[in-house]
Amino acid sequence: MRTLLNLIWLVFAGAWLALGYAVAGVICCVLVVTIPFGIASFRIAAYVLWPFGRTVVERRDAGVMSALGNVVWLLVAGVWLAIGHVLTAVPLFLSVIGIPMGIANLKLIPVSLMPLGKEIVSTDRPFAPR
Template sequence: MRTILNVIWLMFGGIWLAALYFLAGIIACVFIITIPFGIASFRMARYVLWPFGKAVVQRPDAGVVSGIGNVIWFLVAGWWLALAHVATAIAQSLTVIGILDAVVNLKMIPVTCFPFGKRIVDRGSLHPGQRPLHSI
């Protein structure tokens, strides 16, 4: 079932959202000092490309540097990527099949805005008692 949902997701918006994250990652890697932002963007591109069966969990070792990175990320790239998710969700919600994808798009916005201090894992690899921030 996850594969079917992922294929539908890919056809109705996932591919272009992943392309936006990939573009943001390339731009960030051009400047040496922003390579960590590029890596985060590539990680999010992979998540946005095939999201069903994944979960977002908080990293226990995240600290002040992650918070500062999140602020910089939000100001530079997070807000416009979040707008892309909203625009895609609006377009997807126009069809019955796309409503689930629209909800998934809206669930991704907090991770899009603040990716540092979070990990994207397979839902099957969650430890007993470990609560994801959200899972798809």
Template sequence: MRTILNVIWLVFAGFWLAVGYVVAGIICCILIITIPFGIASFRIAAYALWPFGRTVIRDPQAGIMSTVGNVIWFIFAGLWLAIGHVLTSIPLFVSIIGIPLGVANLKMVPISLLPLGARIVDADDPYAIPR
């Protein structure tokens, strides 16, 4: 079922969402000082391509610099990206077929809000998710 949902997601939303994050990542990497944000954008782009069966966890080893980076990201990009994900999930929830896609769009809110210090792992990996 995950594969079917991922293919539907990829066709209708994931590809263009990933392209947007890749373009943002390239711009961030060109600006040198924002390379950590570019790497985070590439990580989010990979997650946007294939979100079903994967989840986001916070890395307990992340230090103070990821917190500072997340504050900067939140101010300049994170809040707007999160609002965009919420707003684009609303039309998906209107149709019954789009409900899983709306849920996937809402799953992207935490990582688009605070991407630094987060890891994307397989939901089936029992060792990746802290309990």
């Protein structure tokens, strides 16, 4: 079932959202100072392509720098990416088969707003140590 949902997701929302994250990642990698934001953006782009069967958890070693970086990310790119999630979730809710994908889209909003200090793990092992 996850594979079917992921394939439908990829066609209707995943490819467009991943493209947005990839563009944000390239823009962030242009400057040396914002490379960590670019890496986080590419990590989320991979997650957005195939979200079912994975989840986001807080990293235990995230500190003050992650929090400060999240504030910068929120102001520069996070709000725009979250708006993209909302704009793609609304049409997905209009069909019965799109409801799980709309819910998944809304679950991606917190990580799009504050990606630093988060880790993407399999839903089979969400608390497994890395």
